[in-house]
Amino acid sequence: MTDLPARSGSYRITRKLGEGGMGVVYAAVDEKLNRPVAVKTIRAAGSDPATRERFWREARAAASVNHPNVCQLYEIAEDAGELFLVMELLDGRPLSEQLQAGPLTPHDALSTLLPVLAALEALHGRGVVHRDLKPSNVFVTGHGIKLLDFGLARSVADDMAATTADLTVAGQVVGTPAYMAPEQLDESRVDARADLFAAGVLLFEMVAGRSPFAAASMMASMHAVLYERPPVLTGSASVEAVDRVVRRALEKKPADRYQSAAQMAAAVRAADGPDDSGEMARAVAVTRLVVLPFRVVPPDPDTDFLAVGLADALTASLSGLDSMVVRSPLAAGSFAGPAPDLKAIATTLDVDAVLTATLMRAGDQLRVSAQLVEAPAGTVQWSHRSQTGLGDLFALQDELTRQIVESLSVPLSRSEEQALKRDVPGSALAYEFYLRATQYGQTSETQELARDLYLQCLDEDPGYAPAWARLGRIYRRIGGWGDEAQSADYFEKAEAAFSRALELSPDLSLAHHLYAYLELDLGRAEEAMLRLLERAKRHRADPELLAGLVHALRYCGLLDASVAAFEKAKRLDPNVVTSVCQTFWMLGDIRRAVETERQEDRMMGLLAALRENRTAPVIEEMTRRTAKAHGAELDMARAFLAMLEGDREALTAPFDRTTANTRDPENLYYMSLMAAHVGDDERTLAMLERAVAGGWFCHATIARETWLEAVRDTPRFVAALAQAEAGHRHAAAAFLEAGGDRFLGLS
Secondary structure: OOOOOOEEOOEEEEEEEEEOOOEEEEEEEEOOOOEEEEEEEEOOOOOOHHHHHHHHHHHHHHHOOOOOOEOOEEEEEEEOOEEEEEEEOOOEEEHHHHHOOOOOOHHHHHHHHHHHHHHHHHHHHOOEEOOOOOHHHEEEEOOEEEEOOOOOOEEOOOOOOOEEOOOEEOOEEOOOHHHOOHHHHOOOEEOOHHHHHHHHHHHHHHHHOOOOOOOOOHHHHHHHHHHOOOOEEEOOHHHHHHHHHHHHHOOOOHHHOOOOHHHHHHHHHHHOOOOOOOOOOEEEOOEEEEEOOOEEOOOOOOOOHHHHHHHHHHHHHHHOOOOEEEOOHHHHHHHOOOOOOHHHHHHHHOOOEEEEEEEEEEOOEEEEEEEEEEOOOOOEEEEEEEEEEOOOHHHHHHHHHHHHHHHOOOOOOHHHHHHHHHOOOOOHHHHHHHHHHHHHOOOHHHHHHHHHHHHHHHHHOOOOHHHHHHHHHHHHHHHOOOOHHHHHHHHHHHHHHHHHHHHHOOOOHHHHHHHHHHHHHOOOHHHHHHHHHHHHHHOOOOHHHHHHHHHHHHHOOOHHHHHHHHHHHHHHOOOOOOOHHHHHHHHOOHHHHHHOOOOOOOHHHHHHHHHOOOHHHHHHHHHHHHHHOOHHHHHHHHHHHHHHOOOHHHHHHHHHHHHHHOOOHHHHHHHHHHHHHOOOHHHHHHHHHHHHHOOOOOHHHHHHOHHHHHHOOOHHHHHHHHHHHHHHHHHHHHHHHOOHHHHOOOO
16 A cells, blocks of 8 residues: 555544554544554455455454463454454554664663563463564563563464464565564464573564574575574673573474463573673674594505694684584584585584595695585585695694684684684694694503604794693693602692793683693682683583583583583583583482583493492493503502402502592592492591592582491591682682672572
8 A cells, every 4th residue: 555545434544653564553543432453454364265264364363362471352344355454552652663773781682572572471371373473573662561462372273282383474474574474484383482492582682682593585584593503692691591491482392381371481580680680692603513532544654643633723723613513523523524514423422513524645745625515415515625744734724723713704803813823833843743642642652652743843943822721631631540759749730831832822712621621620719610600601502611621610600600600611512521420420410411422431430330229231341441551550459359249358459559649539438439449438438538528529418328327427527528618608708799699590
């Protein structure tokens, strides 16, 4: 309609309010009651049966609900064969218009969403799914929020509370793809949880200024809704709280979302804390990447080290960027091969892009062919071919890093740009030593060779921070299982190496993460926890920092916080490797301890079997491990086997060697349980005392551990428990003062 009609039935039209793809809305006057109203017509409602049915559906849906946050329907009428709705005339503006001025603060966004959820709760209570929630359908008035436009609303058909998706009318997509739930797009059954998905999109847009699934085309938006993870919202603690609500609401599977509007409203109220700083959110589109081990063809002993070394170096370089989550080389290793299965990689590693590369040596030159491929579609986003001298390997890494960042349109902060330029080796030979050392540092059998190569690298270039960080890791690993004198020497060297790495490159995430494990061994759990917490606040898209925080928080006895750090890390990287299985064990949640343990470890599973007095399968497994172990690992396996068999005499020698050489206080706690199992009270108490003195403060775990029952009433046990509780209280106070509870969503 281009001309303004004079009347619609008994309603006098005064002005046009708006027009959409299906209908026109006018302001009018009800001359019978002398009140302002809104009149909505739908094009071709009289002639097209499907459109007419949609119009009646909207009327019935709106009429069935009486709620202060739902636009009130007065009448449905007909004029000259054209149906129209008469509704209350709202004084205000749509939320879409308000957002044109900029995003809202977290508090304002959450306050706006609550009445929307109240309206949805009323709709869903009447068996109605709105199915088209978006900013233009949320009206902001001086008296509150009103939800309107029920053109897509459907009644719930059966007791499964589900309707079949109805995507098209006359060949057009019905609804707005950027706000539609995945089940609305793939013709699955749709229920009220689709509206909660849209509510999550709405909340994201209010704080970020754009839809998480906005794209250049309708098809691109649909693809994003179906397959892509929304960007991460970073900023203040309030922003992080909003992000947690958004994450849950935007889960692809309805079963993983909030299950009702009331449940989501409770989460919204909990997220709207009193400490809202008014800080605006920052939407960071996090790209998830995996760098597969490079293929060296044909195999060449002089360049084989590049397969792991270059991939690992690239991963470390990109991991420091806030807008990227890069899967670990350990996770990537199982997918190496000439024809990687992109669908399996995308599903298993949960990534958006895969870097593959082939290296071929020609004399002193290296021919490089690399591709950045979208997963799981297989679309090549970028291809690189070059020839590089073997003496210029860092230039190759630098070029690959630069092109990956550019092709993925990764935004770099000034500090990130400086970090990429700063951590550059001083010579080609130094970098070759570094890459070779990285290859050998993968296993304990060759870690001493890795140490020597890192030292050669640093002889060539004493200012290369990544080499100092990795040398510190090697020193710690060697010292962790040496005799007492060797352990002290190597731990001192490890501390010096990490300190030097951070002196050269204060923002080197690799160094911060690895250093934390040394601090825990040295009894500085609180210090490690606070440093990792500060780093994680500044680099919120780094799951490895959060993985370290899982470990440090547990040592401080902050078990719920440790689980929260794990959940936060897992949102960034579902395959992140953490020690959370031990946190669950300390909490007494045996089921989750076993579920979250890496399959190759299986120690939690063995301990769980012992809890149930099923010793036979555990003895069988430890016998197998004893046959394959050597050195300190052999002593640990023998001690465990002796414990299982109740052989106190056989336990003594390997137990004493192991406990004399280990510095990890958590290992000492497990050793105390081992001694308790064979009734050796003296060793039980000695190991428990060393564990607590070494900075392991899980006092609640110690207090309820049934395996320690025999020593519970001894003065030494009581003193150790009191010391653990005091250490926990001090760490807990420091954690709260540093804002850890807000950062992890515990308050």
